[in-house]
Amino acid sequence: MSTGVLIAVIVIVAAVVLVAAALTLRARGAGGGRSLKRRFGPEYDRAVARHDGDVKAAERDLARRVEKHGGLREQPLEPARREEYEARWTALQEHFVDAPREAVAEADRLLAEVAGARGYPDGGQYEEQLEALSVHHAGRVEGYRHMHRVARAPLAADGEGPGTEELREALVEARELFTELIAPAPQDSGRHRADRAEKDGREQVAAPRSTHRTHQPWGLTRGHAKGS
Template identity: 70%
Template sequence: MSGVIIALIVIVAVAVIGAAVYLTLRGRGSFGGGRDLKKRFGPEYDRTVARHDGDTQAAERELAERVERHGGLREQPLEPAVREQYTARWTAVQEHFVESPRVAVTEADRLLAEVATVRGFPDGEHYDEQLAALSVHHADHVHGYRRVHRVANARMGTDGDTRAGTEEMREALIEARKLFDDLVDTHQLQRS
């Protein structure tokens, strides 16, 4: 009788350990590998592979590391009044673009960093870390933030003009709007 009990305990222990190992490997992207990462990151997967000169293993290691570091992050809700304030500020940025595109793009960059920080992502003072965390949770639209940040921080050319033209700034602002909308979306917490 005690042998049967010991056997049952051993079987249950092995099942629990097996499940724990499976969940750990699954969380790290070890099962399904690239397929899971490609599905999760979408266009961000392709950008990361390109940045690694086509080395999918290096890109997948980077993406899996991002998931490990930031996958457990839980976005903080925005109060309706705060959401309205951010939306009004974004509208002002868009209106300001007509008169001063560069200032508007710079303000959009700051506003995205601020909203992301309030939602619980790493502080905007640490752009690369914030971008990595956003890529885990908003992979489809994170490139808009990357693009607006790059344009906002473009240096002046030798002729006194910014390297980013007005059309490039306009396109960056439009693309960044998608991430902004994700971050202030009232239904976002239900999808996270």
């Protein structure tokens, strides 16, 4: 085989190898994108919009989040602490009727506290906490983002800020993440139900059954919101 033919063969083989490598990388990239889209859902679309439609940049951002926070293991909540958080959320919902802005600000602080208790970055590092939450609760994190933005929106010169309806919507959206964060782990569900039943039984013995209900479920409807 002449030198010229040998060189031509080497060049052809090298070209084939390069093409195969490029196709492999492209396939892996497409698979990674699909995986990220499945994992992040609406958060994926938001990342793409945040990067002005640059899909590759958005995927690099999301992949970085997974690499940094994917190994995070949520810490369990003791039943007593879970009930404390539930009671505080119920109280601020009731407070919303008279002071919507203050109630939303309190809910924002409470959600950050609960996330911290579950092992996420401290609420003082909001962006870091939000990123970590987006990896594990991608379908609910936008509600937290919305509430945080509304809670910190400055008042206008005329003293006006977000309206009651927007405050209500933000609180309702954020409640979904709150509910997920305080939910007992699967292995704790049975024990939590048993503890709850035992507590309810003690309360029924300690207090006579009321003949009428004084507390109605709170749904944050337009009729409940003062000034809406």
